[in-house]
Amino acid sequence: MVNTNIIRESILPVIEKSKNVEIRYSAIRDIIDLMKDSKFEHWLKISPFDISSLTKKDQVAFAFVLDSISFSYWGDPKWTVEYKNRLYDGTKAMMACIGRAIEEGTPILNPTYLKSISYDEFGKIFRGNVPIPLAEERRIILQELGRKTIEAGGFRYIIEAAGGNVDALLKILIKIFPYFVDHAIYNGHKIYFYKRAQLLTADLYYLLKGTRHELSDIGMLTACADYKIPQVLQKLRILEYSKGLSQKIYNRNEIIKGSEEEIEIRANTIFVIDIIANILGISANAANDFVWLLGQQESFDDNTNHRTRTTAY
Numbered sequence: 001m002v003n004t005n006i007i008r009e010s011i012l013p014v015i016e017k018s019k020n021v022e023i024r025y026s027a028i029r030d031i032i033d034l035m036k037d038s039k040f041e042h043w044l045k046i047s048p049f050d051i052s053s054l055t056k057k058d059q060v061a062f063a064f065v066l067d068s069i070s071f072s073y074w075g076d077p078k079w080t081v082e083y084k085n086r087l088y089d090g091t092k093a094m095m096a097c098i099g100r101a102i103e104e105g106t107p108i109l110n111p112t113y114l115k116s117i118s119y120d121e122f123g124k125i126f127r128g129n130v131p132i133p134l135a136e137e138r139r140i141i142l143q144e145l146g147r148k149t150i151e152a153g154g155f156r157y158i159i160e161a162a163g164g165n166v167d168a169l170l171k172i173l174i175k176i177f178p179y180f181v182d183h184a185i186y187n188g189h190k191i192y193f194y195k196r197a198q199l200l201t202a203d204l205y206y207l208l209k210g211t212r213h214e215l216s217d218i219g220m221l222t223a224c225a226d227y228k229i230p231q232v233l234q235k236l237r238i239l240e241y242s243k244g245l246s247q248k249i250y251n252r253n254e255i256i257k258g259s260e261e262e263i264e265i266r267a268n269t270i271f272v273i274d275i276i277a278n279i280l281g282i283s284a285n286a287a288n289d290f291v292w293l294l295g296q297q298e299s300f301d302d303n304t305n306h307r308t309r310t311t312a313y
Contacts (some may be wrong), residue, residue: 013189014143014267021264027238043289048140049099061109067200069138081128101125114146182312223273223288225266226313231305232295257310
């Protein structure tokens with residue numbers, strides 16, 4: 001059975017043997033000083049579309065749709081979306097597209113619609129300056145989201161099955177939706193990440209606060225190992241990359257999914273966020289969101305993230 005303790009345990013061989021990524025523990029003090037007097041916000045608050053305008057049921061569905069297809073936005077040129085006379089890219093663009101579809105009357109939050117969403121329908125919803133990367137993979141995932149959700153009885157029944165427990169919900173999501181499976185092999189060790197499943201679990205924790213389906217134990221979750229958080233940690237010199245890895249990132253070369261370099265970046269990201277969270281006495285999820293939101297600032301928007309084409313993040 002997969003749980004967040006196994007995630008933390010599984011990355012230890014990577015931390016011990018990393019050849020391409022090093023943690024500068026002394027540099028962690030700088031981000032601690034930055035964070036200790038800061039206000040912590042949930043990342044969904046940056047959405048260009050007002051998620052709070054939806055019913056609680058539709059907010060939950062919004063999170064399922066968003067987190068099922070939120071991955072791998074990088075490209076040349078970047079996929080960019082115009083929404084209410086402003087341009088957005090990355091996750092903000094995805095949120096804008098889902099919100100725009102809702103406003104246009106497209107039933108994008110309805111599993112029955114999703115299970116048979118067509119190529120043309122998908123293209124209209126996610127229209128931008130260029131086709132979104134991994135468009136067909138995303139469309140297939142939406143179909144699977146619709147089909148599996150119907151089989152489970154609906155989004156509400158998936159949540160109810162967890163009995164209010166974060167770790168139980170994470171296991172259920174991974175079991176029901178195969179596209180949330182996210183692990184790798186490093187020197188013979190199986191390394192677990194489950195980035196998008198953890199992201200959805202954390203978002204549901206946030207959205208369900210104060211309801212009868214409220215979740216507990218958010219501290220069980222780890223950081224969501226993506227390409228934005230390590231970018232911030234590297235720019236702050238908390239993570240240092242080998243000369244070869246740094247050169248690949250500088251030249252915008254793709255880092256292969258499942259390679260030593262990619263696994264080391266992701267595992268060390270989780271480990272550092274845990275250190276920060278433990279020092280500040282907050283959840284890894286809160287630390288995760290702070291660092292991710294820091295990465296949305298203009299000073300970090302410079303294509304210095306590692307590039308791995310994957311549906312995992």
